[in-house]
Amino acid sequence: EAGVAQSPRYKIIEKRQSVAFWCNPISGHATLYWYQQILGQGPKLLIQFQNNGVVDDSQLPKDRFSAERLKGVDSTLKIQPAKLEDSAVYLCASILGYGLPSGANVLTFGAGSRLTVL
Amino acid sequence: GQNIDQPTEMTATEGAIVQINCTYQTSGFNGLFWYQQHAGEAPTFLSYNVLDGLEEKGRFSSFLSRSKGYSYLLLKELQMKDSASYLCAPRSGGYQKVTFGTGTKLQVIP
Secondary structure (H helix, E strand, O other): OOOOEEEOOEEEEOOOOOEEEEEEOOOOOOEEEEEEEOOOOOOEEEEEEEOOEEEEOOOOOOOOEEEEOOOOOOEEEEEOOOOHHHOEEEEEEEEOOOOOOHHHOOOEEOOOEEEEEO | OEEEEOOOEEEEEOOOOEEEEEEEEEOOEEEEEEEEEOOOOOOEEEEEEOOOEEEEEOOEEEEEEOOOOEEEEEEOOOOHHHOEEEEEEEEEOOOOEEOOOOOEEEEEEO
16 A cells, blocks of 8 residues: 655745645545654654544644645645744654554554755 | 653664663553654654553564553664664554654664
């Protein structure tokens, strides 16, 4: 099966500009996650979708970050305006669903989108 | 809330055994992942524990004690390619929230 697709792989912008990242999860995966990973740290959960509904966005800086998953398939994460501290890799991941045997519930990551804010 | 603690860095010798510990405090806990992440790459799945005990998969084993909020990843017969960060990630809640620790950077030396 195809993996999690993300684009762009790299993006360089100046502070106060805007940027958008796209993610297409593995086909049939109901749950989609966006993580932010700053260099030297573990991934930090920004937002989690179950189909097209948000189930957790407690750590999303909502004054500048937004995300949507309109048809329950692919998703877009936007930052507007960007700050220097937003420089990070943005990782998208997906999982089949809940209430399933453990083997079906592995979180699979895309390659990530590396953002540099100057 | 969630609190995950693992050592920041470890160094081990090629061919040796290393144990990476992880303690966590997670409400609604229902399983724990270990992921490997090489520099500049995305995390890749290593193991998953939902019940207490040891899960073995080739050179890698993972242990879980739910009552103690404790897990470890055991890597045997270390190879140079095992130099990477190892991420402990408990899963919680009905919607499978997965929270990652800061990661343990393992350096394997000759």
